Amino acid sequence: MQFAKDIFISYAHIDDESLIENQKGWISEFHRALEIRLAQLLGRRPVIWRDPALQGNHIFDKQIVDQFAQVAVMISILTPRYVKSEWCVREVNEFYDCCNTNIGFSINNQARIFKVIKTPVKVEVHPEKIQNILGYEFYNTDPHTGRVKELAQVFGQQTEKLYWEKLDDLANDLAGFLDGLESASPSRNTPASSVTKDITRVYLAESSYETKEFRDSLRRELQDSGYHIYPDKQLPLVAPVLTEDVSAYLKETRLSIHLIGEHYGIIPEGTQKSIIELQNEIAAAASGNTSLERLIWIPEGQTAREERQQNFINKLNEGSEGITGADLIYGSLEDFKGVMMDKLAAIEKEKNKAKEEAAVESKPAADASKSPAIVYLICDLTDLDDIRPLEDFLFNQGCEVMLPIFEGDESMIREDHVENLKMCDAAVIFYGNANEIWLRSKTRDFLKISGYGREKPLGAKAIYIAGPASPAKERLRAQEAEVINGINGLPEDKIQSLLQKL
Known part of the structure; x- marks a missing residue:
């Protein structure tokens, strides 16, 4: 308007x-x-x-x-x-x-x-x-x-x-x-929450008056970096209401920051603890039950001027109270800003990773049917001509078929093999003229696949046995992959059954 x-x-x-x-x-x-x-x-x-x-x-x-x-x-x-x-x-x-x-x-x-x-x-x-x-x-x-x-x-x-x-x-x-x-x-x-849904929220706790300039400087740094800061309203000075309001803020917050200065601070009605200690206590309880991360900062050169404040600081140093989920930091303003921004960078990285994983998991199954399934047909160079019937059948079933490369240095060939394993929907090892050592090397890759950086398990894994026949091929069994015997011809029904898993 x-x-x-x-x-x-x-x-x-x-x-x-x-x-x-x-x-x-x-x-x-x-x-x-x-x-x-x-x-x-x-x-x-x-x-x-x-x-x-x-x-x-x-x-x-x-x-x-x-x-x-x-x-x-x-x-x-x-x-x-x-x-x-x-x-x-x-x-x-x-x-x-x-x-x-x-x-x-x-x-x-x-x-x-x-x-x-x-x-x-x-x-x-x-x-x-x-x-x-x-x-x-x-x-x-x-x-x-x-x-x-x-x-x-x-x-x-x-x-x-x-x-x-x-x-x-x-x-x-x-x-x-x-x-x-x-x-x-x-x-x-x-x-x-509806306007800043994807913005990370930071709880910047109210502090004593001598730390106001420090708090203002932190608030500017956070605002300039695009973070939403709580509390965004005046905190009530009645303990039960204050506890309720702070708890509500912390439920929407990924990081809480607490400045500890020389003075104990204002004591709300209905408690004997200052607003500074209360906020820290509420945040410690929230951190114990959620993923809330916390930073407690005592600026360098600050000395407690009240016995109550010294007792509060002693409890933090000893780790006896109010330290749950927190890093206790002594140092200058610039040092603390560095720690704060590093912590927020780690939170953003974790948040982005979670969003990517959620996007992968929530991807509709229909999307998979719209694009062809990718089948990585693994074979030895000596079997390159013999795989043609299987390759054609997979293609005619609507699959994209990837084959290994055989030209280039060993590291390039290995890198391409790993990338194919990471991106395919199914992998089939064609066991024909290659020896058992080759077969074992390729089946071990099925066990290592998550270590290569693949985020989802393979939809289907198979070992396709082709001629020539041998006693080793007759005895072949596997827990990690389905064994399909194609020595006497292409078993179309078994291959279709394999593809249905996709």
């Missing part, structure tokens, strides 16, 4: 007041930078709209609400003032209701309100409609003092770097969402 406006920015007026005189406010600068970056990603100038004349004492403007039907996405910039503003909360509710009158609020499991958290506010006081939506945190927390510092271009080089990284994350996600709206007609509330 096409919208006249791409984005509406919902904000509180006080949050756009500049701390420095004659300088643009945070919202205005955010609007300018987002518009430029989004234009670079979309290849067109996006239509981003906000009300620059907004004042704290203005009554709710119905003219704004009337335009919501023409808006694809809302960005809510959350601050303490925003959540206290009746106007701002009402904008969220009105946009939510408007979404449900056109294409829906959630498209491909992604909400049409993007939540930017400029200043931290407790989740329970966020507007109700967007409490469960993950936000883009434009602030940093000092791991030593716990003080919060907003990300902006005026607070120093490190803070400015983090600001641009976070803005780029938001712009990329918005670009992907808007492109999806333009290129498709998604159904309402389409579940993620």
